[in-house]
Amino acid sequence: MPEIGIGIVGGGYMGKAHSVAMSSVGAIFDTPLRPRLEMIAASSPASAEQYRAAFGFARAAADWQALVNDPAVEAVVIASPQETHRAIAEAALALGKPVLCEKPLADTIEDSRAMVAAAEAAGVPNMIGFNYIRTPASQFVRQLLAGDTIGRVTWFRMEHTEDFLSDPDEPFNWRCKGMANGNLGDLAPHPINAALALMGPIARVFADYETVHVDRPGGTVDNDDQAQLMCRFKNGVMGHIFSSRVATGRKMGYAYEITGTKGAIRFDQEDQNAVWLYLAEGPEATRGFRKILTGPAHPDYLPFCQGPGHGTGYQDQIIIEAKDFLTAIHTGQAIWPTFRDGLAVAEVIAAAEASKSREAWVDVSEFKITP
Numbered sequence: 001m002p003e004i005g006i007g008i009v010g011g012g013y014m015g016k017a018h019s020v021a022m023s024s025v026g027a028i029f030d031t032p033l034r035p036r037l038e039m040i041a042a043s044s045p046a047s048a049e050q051y052r053a054a055f056g057f058a059r060a061a062a063d064w065q066a067l068v069n070d071p072a073v074e075a076v077v078i079a080s081p082q083e084t085h086r087a088i089a090e091a092a093l094a095l096g097k098p099v100l101c102e103k104p105l106a107d108t109i110e111d112s113r114a115m116v117a118a119a120e121a122a123g124v125p126n127m128i129g130f131n132y133i134r135t136p137a138s139q140f141v142r143q144l145l146a147g148d149t150i151g152r153v154t155w156f157r158m159e160h161t162e163d164f165l166s167d168p169d170e171p172f173n174w175r176c177k178g179m180a181n182g183n184l185g186d187l188a189p190h191p192i193n194a195a196l197a198l199m200g201p202i203a204r205v206f207a208d209y210e211t212v213h214v215d216r217p218g219g220t221v222d223n224d225d226q227a228q229l230m231c232r233f234k235n236g237v238m239g240h241i242f243s244s245r246v247a248t249g250r251k252m253g254y255a256y257e258i259t260g261t262k263g264a265i266r267f268d269q270e271d272q273n274a275v276w277l278y279l280a281e282g283p284e285a286t287r288g289f290r291k292i293l294t295g296p297a298h299p300d301y302l303p304f305c306q307g308p309g310h311g312t313g314y315q316d317q318i319i320i321e322a323k324d325f326l327t328a329i330h331t332g333q334a335i336w337p338t339f340r341d342g343l344a345v346a347e348v349i350a351a352a353e354a355s356k357s358r359e360a361w362v363d364v365s366e367f368k369i370t371p
Contacts, residue, residue, distance in 0.1 A: 001026075001031075001032060001033070001034045002032070002033055002034070003033070003034050003035070003036045004033045004034070004035055004036065004074045004075055004326070004329065005036050005038035005039075005072045005073050005074045005075070006022050006035045006036060006037055006038055006073070006074075006075055006076075006077065007038055007039045007040070007041070007061070007067040007068070007070065007073035007075070007076050007077070008022075008037075008039075008040050008041075008057075008076075008077045008079060009040075009041045009042075009064045009067060009068075009076065009077070009078050009079060009080045009084075009088055010041075010042060010078070010079035010080035010081075010102075011040055011042045011047065011048065011050070011051030011054075011055070011079075012042075012079070014079040014102050014129070015040070015042070015051065015079040015080075016051075016054075016055065017079075017314075017315060017318045018077045018079050018100075018129075018318060018322070019037065019040070019051075019055035019056075019057070020055070020315060020318070020319075021315070021318040021319045021321065021322040022035040022037060022077070022322055023035070023037060023055070023056060024319060025319050025322040025323050025326065028303045028304060028319055028323075029303050029319075029323045030303075031323060031326045031327070031330075032326075032330050033326045033329060033330045035322070035326065036058070037055065037056050037057040037058060038057065038058050038059065038070070038072050038073050038074075039057060039058065039059045039060070039061050039067050039070055039072070039073050040052050040055065040057045040059075040060060040061065040067070041060075041061035041062075041063060041064045041066070041067040042060075045060065045061075045062050045063075048060035048061055048062075064080070064084070064088050065091065068088065068091045068092045068095065068097070069091075069095070073097070074097060074098075075097055075098040075099070075100070075325075075329060076088070076089075076092040076097050076098070076099050076100070077099075077100045077101075077325075078099065078100070078101040078102060079102050080102075082102075082104055082105075082106055082107045082180060082185075083106075083107045083180070085101055085102075085105065085106045085107075085111070085115065086106050086111040086114055086115055089101055089115050089118065089119070089126075089339075090114070090115070090118045093118045093119055093121075093122040093124060093126070094118070094122065096122060096124055097124065098124050098125040098126065098325070098328070098329050099119070099124075099125075099126050099127075100126075100127045100128075100129060100321070100322075100325045101115070101126070101127070101128055101129065101339070101342070102128075102129040103128055103129050103130055103189050103190070103193070103342065103345075104180075104185060104186075104189045104342065104345065104346065104349075105128055105339060105342035105343060105345070105346060106346070107178075107180035107185070108180070109343075109346045109347065109349075109350045109367065112339075112342060112343045112346040113343060113369060115339055115342075115343075116339045116340050116342075116343045119338070119339045119340075120339075120340075125325070125328035125329050125332070125334065125335075126334075126338055126339045127321075127324065127325050127328060127335065127337065127338060127339075128337050128338065128339060128341060128342035129318075129321060130189075130190065130193045130194075130337050130341075130342075131314075131317040131318055131320075131321050132190055132194070132254050132269060132317065133193060133194050133197050134300070134317050134320045134321055134324075135269075135272050135273075135294075135312065135317055136273075136294040136298040136299050136300050136301040136312060137267060137272060137273060137274065137275045137294050137298070138194070138197075138198075138267060139298065139299035139300060140275060140292075140294065140298045140299060141198065141258075141265055141267060141275060142197065142198065143299070144265060144275075144277070145198060145258070145265075148262075149260075149262070149263060149277075149279075150258065150259075150260030150261075150262050150263035150264060150265060150277075150278075150279070151260040151261035151262030151263065152260060152261045153199070153235075153237050153258055153259070153260045154237065154238075154259050154260060154261060155237065155238055155239070155257075155258070155259040156195065156198070156199050156233070156237055156238075156239035156240075156256070156257075156258055156259075157239065157240050157241075157256060157257045157258075158191040158194055158195050158239070158240070158241045158242070158255070158256040159191060159241070159242045159243065159244075159253055159254075159255050159256070160187050160188065160190045160191040160242075160243045160244075160253065160254050161242070161243065161244045161247035161250040161253030161255075162187065162244070162245055162247060162250055162251060162252065162253065163245070163246065163247050163248050163249060163250050163251065164245055165213070165225065165245045165246050166245075166246040166247065166248040168213040168216065169216075169217060170213075170216060170217075171216060171217045171218045172216040172217060172218035172219030172220075172221070175223075175245070176216060176219060176221040176222070176223065177219070177221075177222060177223065178222070178223060179222075179223045179224070179353075181223060182223025182224045182225075183209070183223070183224045183225055183226055183227055183243055183244060183245045184209055184223075184224050184227045184243070184349060184352065184353070185223070185349070186245075187243045187244070187245055188227055188229075188241070188243040188349060188352075189345045189346075189349070190243075190254060191241050191242075191243055191254065191256075192229075192241060192345045192348050192349065193337065193341070193345050194254070194256060195231070195233075195239065195241055195256075196341070196344055196345065196348075197336075197337075198256065198258065199233045199235065199237055199239065200233055200234055200235050201233065201234040201344070201364070202231050202232070202233055202234070202239075202348050202351075202364050203231075203232050203233060203234045203363065203364060203365075204231065204232050204351070204361050204362060204363045204364060205229045205230065205231045205232075205348065205351050205352050205355050205361070205362055205364065206229070206230040206231075206355055206360070206361045206362075207227065207228065207229045207230075207351075207352035207353070207355040207356050207362075208227070208228055208355075208356055209224040209226065209227030209228070209352075209356055210224060210225065210226060210227075211223065211224055211225050212225040212226060212246045213225060213246065225244065225245055225246045226242070226243065226244035226245070226246060226247070227242070227243055227244075227352065228240065228241070228242045229241040229242075229348075229352050229355075250270075251270060252269045252270050253268065253269070253270065254268070254269035255267060255268040255269060255270075262279065262280050263277065263278050263279040263280055264277075264278040264289075265277055265278075266289065272311075272312070272313075273293060273294045273309070273311040273312065274291050274292065274293055274294070275291075275292045275294070276289045276290070276291055276292070277289065277290055277292055278290075293308060293309040293311075294308075294309075294311070294312070295307070295308025295309060295310075296308060300320045300323075304316055347364050347367040347368055348364055350367040351363070351364045351366065351367055354366070354367075
């Protein structure tokens with residue numbers, strides 16, 4: 001099978017996840033393109049060499065420019081800090097190389113717009129790394145909604161709650177400086193992306209956010225700890241989105257509830273292999289939510305395991321993402337979510353920031369620029 005040389009910028013948390021995904025995706029999904037771990041770049045040549053040896057790359061790059069410009073690197077995965085995304089993506093796209101970029105697309109909406117323009121001008125496959133929405137369970141929920149299983153949707157609630165900064169004595173770190181690194185810039189993109197995927201475009205928002213622990217050992221926090229968005233979708237559905245990094249007890253609270261005229265759906269990423277489905281059918285005495293365990297009948301599950309209920313995990317989401325990226329490259333057809341879908345998230349966040357400042361409802365269209 002034809003190989004494709006993969007270059008990954010960044011070897012930390014997500015760099016490792018993407019490296020593992022690219023090394024295993026061909027065997028799991030029998031992809032027509034087989035990734036070859038060609039080169040990895042990091043914050044220094046020494047750390048790049050460390051990651052090369054640990055993850056199995058052929059070579060370490062002196063810097064990201066060397067990686068992008070190397071002819072053996074045929075596709076680029078960006079897993080570096082968000083303020084670096086634009087420069088790396090534009091350089092790779094200018095050379096006609098497909099790009100998979102971690103979320104958020106960039107640290108500013110202006111850079112996000114520039115990245116979309118560069119990708120669409122280049123006409124090559126591009127993708128943004130929203131992995132949680134790719135679980136077999138959430139893919140199944142999208143099928144249920146498309147099939148009118150719960151009727152006309154009347155309410156949507158989404159949260160992404162974690163507690164990694166819930167302790168006020170946790171020392172000041174990079175997440176505590178700059179709005180792009182705060183909750184609204186870091187966590188909120190995930191539930192907003194899910195809302196867009198499940199419910200469609202958001203028409204307007206009314207938002208509020210706050211810093212719960214302002215003073216930390218080592219510094220003063222200048223971004224938000226938690227945020228809430230009342231929203232109205234273009235299809236008329238009323239919704240609410242909440243995100244927090246100080247939600248004591250929550251480790252991966254990526255959860256949503258969807259209410260319809262004929263039923264309802266619940267999902268929680270802390271139990272990512274289950275969907276709770278309520279159907280308004282039969283005698284009232286026997287109605288109730290039923291737990292559906294994911295299995296081979298659900299999207300992208302069977303390649304991992306033939307046993308229902310055995311489950312998939314976090315790394316498997318990244319492998320599914322890698323499969324989609326390789327498929328887009330092989331077919332030349334865009335696969336959701338592209339850079340433009342990443343920009344859609346940035347537009348909602350910009351509207352939320354404006355809403356907080358104005359203390360009023362804000363139309364998301366105000367931040368859209370049609371090419």
